[in-house]
Amino acid sequence: MSGYRLPAGGRVNRAAPLDFTFDGRAHRGFAGDSLASALVASGQMLFGRSFKYHRPRGILGMGTEEPNALVTVDRGGAGPGWGRRTPNLRAPSVPLYQGLTAQSQNRYPSLKFDLGAVNDRLGAFFPAGFYNKTFMWPRSAWEKLYEPAIRRMAGLGASPTERDPDHYDATYAHCEVLVVGGGLAGIDAALAAAADGGRVILIDEQDELGGGALSDQALWGEVADKAMALRRLGNVTVLTRTTAFGYYHQNFVGAVEQLTDHLAPAQASGARERLWRI
Incomplete structure (x- = not known):
């Protein structure tokens, strides 16, 4: 180092x-x-x-x-x-x-x-x-x-010419409230929506919730407590490493979840990515 x-x-x-x-x-x-x-x-x-x-x-x-x-x-x-x-x-x-x-x-x-x-x-x-x-x-x-x-x-990087050996998953999900972004504001919004009893999905593209608050050590405890409280709720789905890429008609949102790219290839198993149609 x-x-x-x-x-x-x-x-x-x-x-x-x-x-x-x-x-x-x-x-x-x-x-x-x-x-x-x-x-x-x-x-x-x-x-x-x-x-x-x-x-x-x-x-x-x-x-x-x-x-x-x-x-x-x-x-x-x-x-x-x-x-x-x-x-x-x-x-x-x-x-x-x-x-x-x-x-x-x-x-x-x-x-x-x-x-x-x-x-x-x-x-x-x-x-x-x-x-x-x-x-x-x-x-x-x-x-x-x-x-x-x-x-x-x-140009940018060279396009792959070899066959992709990985496989990919896709699924549907439904909710009353979808929160995109898992910073403190997003966590608070998901907690408030969950208190009304409806189905809530919170997605964030990072490995862990917290967003910009993770750069301030004084906020780590608050982030951890609220994230834990959120995950304990039965009507909340938390999706990290997930990026929302489109908002379409009739409140249809597309998102992609990275399932194994954060792991060494020898440790990865199952689908590489999952397409969420929410």
Whole structure:
């Protein structure tokens, strides 16, 4: 560990070290770390390159709002032609587990030395929309040469080409009140709704309830007490690691629950994700 890791505090378990790799380099974090927090603690400040000019980019956010630290996670294959590579994951939202293998994106040959950074020096020749007029002739060259090159230079992670060996679940649920977001306000809203006797579902995309309150140690006790009270109620369903992605007609909400991505592949069993149609 480098000097970036505080000697005490936080919500990591320092008695449970976890080894992982980023761009082929070995690192060590702790249970409770995200990929981003473990890398920052190891002194890794460079996480990505901007799309157009390939300028260096570091961490900006602490969750799904993070725009720069996009990574590809490889959970290993399951035989010839099968693989578990997932691109474009946000490093603050990737839970750390033993043996995690992650790679940076949108750089060549490496994140630290990226040949695409020459675009920054030539920025005056690449104004917004320059490619709409510059590379339109001949048409065959655009389709076979220009477009593939531009996509490689300004793209995200590479799409998987191998077959996915995992399987996925789906289910329906009904409730009178659905609360999206498990911070203190969301927990209080769920407790108040549950007191009326109706069915309540609370979903949060993090590993545990608490939201922003988890960054304030003075609030940990309150969060734990209220979360425990919520889970004891028979008319409340709590879904962590779950993201609501759509609100449709007649109060129909779609959400996806991550079931095994926080576990090492050898420990994972059952469906990888569950689609909730609420």
